[in-house]
Amino acid sequence: MVRRLVRALPLGVFVATAAASAQTNNPAGPPVARSNYALTNVRIVSAPGRVIERGTVVFVDGRIAAVGANVPIPAGVVRMDLAGYTVYPGLIDAATSIGLPNPNRVLPTAGDATAAPGRGGRGGQPLGRAGAAGPAPDLPEVEAGAEAADMFQPSDAELRALRAGGVTTVGLVFNGGIFPGRIGAALTGTQANSHLSLRTGAGQQVAFGTKRGGLYPSTGIGSVAFIRQAFLDAQYEGRVEKAFKAGIPGARPSNDPFSRALVPAATNAMQSWFVASDERQIGRVADIATEMELKNPVVVGSQEGWRAIPALKRMGATAVVSVMWPAPDSVTGRVFLAIGLGKSGTAPPTTAADTSEVRGNAAALLKAGVPVALASYGGASGANFRDRIRMAIAAGLSPDDALRAATVTPAALLGVTAAVGTIEVGKLANVVVVSGNDLFAAGSTIKHVFVEGRLY
């Protein structure tokens, strides 16, 4: 159920000719070729488990025009002989806060006109970025209608790092807040060449944040109550809206912008994306989702997902599993190994098995039947996304499952399956070309990354 693809399908109109090597100078980065290509003699993994040992992929106008063992190559395209290489769908980092303003950021100094709370990025105000130097515009903790994709302003270095990790699409999830806004999806090309936003409204973000300035909720316990009440309010708003449209006397919506914006999530017309990392947080999400009858919520982070499998299954959740692993000795319940229950009182040293358990999170969840998408949320894997997925594979995740969790599953979760996730005709030309025949093999190197048909 794709709601709104920001990018309409016939997008290559302005590329009038298919002339080779139209070079665009990007002052902040290397020149980026915008052209039509044929990758020939290449091994093609078009989707998890779908392999063409030797074939051709053709890109025209930023889209995949042909894939197969024997496909005609149109005239005028740039031919690249890639014998010895494998082409994969570009990876999708299902959740990152890179390039987004930060709802946790403290308010800038008074008098900064660009920093009106809650208005950054909308109404034409320029946006700063989380992690950028200097004062950054603030985001409110509660602005359910805000769109992450409208605010995505990564630096060229950040985009370069994402591409170097094989990532061509990102899911956009704010770092913090309570209802900071909606999940979006974006490409990792360069801003100078195209707009990056791929879609808005992919989900409603919920996090156990607090409000600043001593306002309610000021604590984690208050946050849970606030979230429950917000869903109830939106469900009520939904009932009244419906009755109003049906002409029932006395029905009058409050038209409170916050409740109104939350109606789709509260009535299951939009998925809720809860940020939760540890066992107890995930349990709290399950309690809220069950009480509010939220269908198939997404749990972003899920760093201790393997410890919360019953909770994840109870709510029918998809786990967006962060590859930014927690320290094994920080895992919930670690103290039980040291104190009582027959223990000596000394914390045991962290072992390879402990590390493997933490990194085996995705594998354990999939084995238990919890759908998994991989992400860098909670940190910035940058150029290491692929390397970190390799760690998950070493801890038990099958390479096919890893590829699925970094392509098809997040594409569906973000509602962008029509555009990305596999190498299929009509989809955006987002691919990764890697040496050898395994994207995740330790010795493999990424030779090319294409985003929307541009060669990086």
Add this chain to the structure above:
Amino acid sequence: MRLTISSARAAFVAGVLAIPAVLGAQDVAIRNATIITIANGDIPNGTIVVRGGKITAVGANVAIPAGIRVIDGTGKFVMPGIIDAHSHAALEGGINEGSESVTPEVRVQVKNDDAVIYRALAGGVTAALQLHGSANTIGGQGNVVKMRWGASAEDMLFKGAFRIVKFALGENVTRASSTEPADQRRFPMTRMGVEFTVQYWFNKAKEYQKEWDDYRAGLKANPNAIMPRRDLRLEALSDILKGDLKVHSHSYRADEILMLIRVAEENGFKVHTFQHVLEGYKVADEMARHGAMASTFADMWAYKVEAWDAISFNMALMSSRGVVVSVNSDSDERIRRLYHEAGLGVRYGNMPVNEALKMITLNPARQLGVDKMTGTLETGKDGDIAVFSAHPFAPEAMVEYTLVDGKVLFDRSEGAALGKQAATGPGGNQ
């Protein structure tokens, strides 16, 4: 039996992290001990048997089933697991949602791997009421937990216990110690304001109840009626009016205790238990008449202005007037030695020993709504047991074993752990 680190690790790696089977056994007998039943006197040279987590036999002549673990109780004293009716141990996500003065929709959150739980077990504590703080006139809901070290947060919750909400009166609520200018402080700032706040919010709760009652009553006549907005705050207050949510109110002074009793009676709810209640001895008859219980400190006084008139005879005096009294910790430290606190009831006011022991067993069990399950050593109750090296009121007494649901979760021979691990949870007086 001591488990090796490597086998424990294997359990952890397997994602189990459950108590290893051998230690999880819930069948155990303690023989030849002095058994302090609380309900039916002391049994010298007695035996107690726990099977499947429940007490199956207590007495002088009890057969021990074959094949179960037997602890030799020679010279030892066995009493019901101690219950702390006022704790802020093992919480996370904050203790006070103090941003607004009325927040009964909030609920405290268990931190199941806080080492303070094990420390409490070392003091013979098997259950506690985790309370919200006292910054609010009407604070958040608490949790009654069992000290099930090693269990998940959810599994620590004491099933069947009361739902309890914290109220507070006096200086903590009025933010008397706040250094902020008066115009930046939150209402209420006086005891008059606290009384008004309680009255105001119960008026609102009654309006809310009426809105829902009218909706339900009118549904047959008007099937198009829109279901009203659910308000978690007013719903909680409504639950108090219905008696489904029990009020435990932080209090010190006699005047504020009388105020809350009066406002509660005017609004048709009951103050289930007064917490701290340091001047309870002045108004014990009024509390008893209202049906309020009391959970207090043994000998803490003058640590703030409103605690000036506290006396150590408070427990004995309130008990003598028919108030059900418990003595609590309100502290991650004091939770280890509640049996000393109860003993002070004998020193100050000559409480009978069994009555003093009730202040940390049966009486808090009644205040938490778990007296059918624990609080005494009787057949059918949970296997929540503390085994002491001497009578718990003896100065040299130490807890040797603590059992929760028949599981030995504290064993003094493992006690080296206590000194090496600091509790990480919030603590101190609230």
